[in-house]
Amino acid sequence: MTLTIATWNINSVRSRIKLVEQFESDRAPDILCLQETKCMNDQFPSAALKKLGYEHLAINGQKSYHGVATLSRVPFTDVEIREFCNKGDARHIAVTVDTDKGPIKIHNFYVPAGGDVPDPEVNDKFRHKLDFLNEMTEWLQGEETNCNAILVGDLNIAPHENDVWSHKQLLKVVSHTPIEVEQLAKVQNAGNWVDSVRNHIPTSERVYSWWSYRSPNWAKSDKGRRLDHIWATPHIADQVSAIEVYKTARAWEKPSDHAPIIAKLDVEWRNL
């Protein structure tokens, strides 16, 4: 038995509940981490998701914006929510599940997008993004270093040259600027995280998880970015046997602008 974990920026869970159902039917991940749910907890379509087999729901929503949720067939032994930058934003939730390799903590993050201008002096949203990453770094290098963990989500940064359609043209575009890439590396180092997607797909190959709505020929022009990530602590990273970017979902009717990413782990969770 394996454990499959998916991350997907759904861009409104209420508008795209049918797409979540389609994804469950196609790939049936055991744990599905959603970002940009865009609704308060009492508006969350819990009943429809429980029908899909996701009996265990960890939800951190807010009105209109942001919001994360972790849906699971596996029971949680713990749920934790952390607020960043004292803004009251719903951008993180962590669950813990029991496996034959011991407990695994699964962080689900939605990092701020950062607005248009990549200068913290003139753009408060960019400053917020950098502050958020700093807080992540400080927290992760604290008490979070010694347990088995996975960190997924829309981190809104494409770190490598082949994580964007044009490294040169995006160097000054928020999501691929050197300062962001550097800050993301600090977060990664702080938790000793392995980039599981790049561990399975070499950096010489292009990988994207997001394509703008503004391009009607998004598939043909393929001007994407890898904004969504699956990281794991070293021992768990060794158990990741497959990675898939489910690009099919980006071509569905009324899609999210992000595609799901799936990791398959050789980890036992049933009948422990």
Added chain:
DNA sequence: ATGACTGTCGTAGACAGA
């Protein structure tokens, strides 16, 4: 041509996404 868009709230158009 990095835009030719999209969701929420609320009922027009601002705001956010990235």
